[in-house]
Amino acid sequence: MSADPIFTPGFTPRHDVAVIVACDANYLPYAAIPALQLAGRGEYDVLIGGPEPLELPAILRDAGIAHVAAVDTDILDALPTDARRSIATYMELFLARALRGIYRRILVLDSDVIFERGDPGRLLRTDMLGHAVAAVRDNRQWRNPKKLVREFKTLRRPAAPYFNAGVVMVDTERWAEAGWSAKAESFARDHLAGLGRDQALMNGMLYGDWAEISPLWNWQFTWSSSHLMSMADPCIIHFIGPHKPWLDSADGRVPMRLREDFSRILPKHFPDAQRGSGLDRRHWPTRGDLRKTLAKQWMAAGPMLDYLARFPDEYTLLNP
Secondary structure: OEOOOEEOOOOOOOOOEEEEEEOOHHHHHHHHHHHHHHOOOOOOEEEEEEOOOOOOOHHHHOOOOEEEEOOEOOOHHHOOOOOOOOHHHHHHHHHHHHOOOOOOEEEEEOOOEEEOOOOHHHHHOOOOOOOOEEEEEOHHHOOOOOOOOHHHHHOOOOOOOOEEEEEEEEEHHHHHHHOHHHHHHHHHHHHHOOOOOHHHHHHHHHOOOOEEOOHHHOEEOOOOOOOOHHHHOOOEEEOOOOOOOOOHHHOOOOOHHHHHHHHHHHHHHOOOOOOOOOOOOOOOOOHHHHHHHHHHHHHHHHHHHHHHHOOOOOOOOEOO
């Protein structure tokens, strides 16, 4: 069964929709950055969400950010984890069930994102075309929308639209009406071992039954998208892969302006958090890295522009 969600003592929801940055205690310093960037900007609540209650530091509490803990014990023993991903990687599943009747819709974000612009409240109130879930296509299908991803190949299914689980919007009532929690448990027990984590689970059980959000709400930062980003002007940037903006390995890869809040907030409010030594300095890419990313984007230019042109604006959802 799903236990009742546990909120920060004294917290009362102010809106019927919420943006929730998912993390465990280890990733709280990094989840704090997008939470602070999102707070106080519109008609939506901002929460940190994790499997266990956490006491938030003053900088978050003062910004009106609360914590919500939720877990679904029915499915817990069927969910694989690894050294990089704790059980917190499945928070969209836990929260979709636990927050029914509290929030009409939730937008669940990974902690390795930053918020740049846009109105999440407007996105959360847009037409989801009858679906319980909306998300952004995974970058593997940005330039080749008919690509057969590994997970579907393993499941011996034909190619289908496949989304990235770093930004997932859920209509909690439709989720419950469709019985997706029970379907997730069944899929996890029958298929998930060796297939992947939350992204494989969500795509495997939904298999195309989701609404497609503009990539501006989950701009996956890769060799093939980093420079076009300045023209696309995304709302949320998602640092997929190992080169997180707070690490030294992001030097010369992630622009200085995207690391500014990590440089400013981590040392003062999370002094024990792992962080790179050069967050506040400009780093130029190596010649090889620059050539590689320019070549990748030159080859991807046409398909990327075709993909972006499918969306009339960042608030219109499509059937994938």
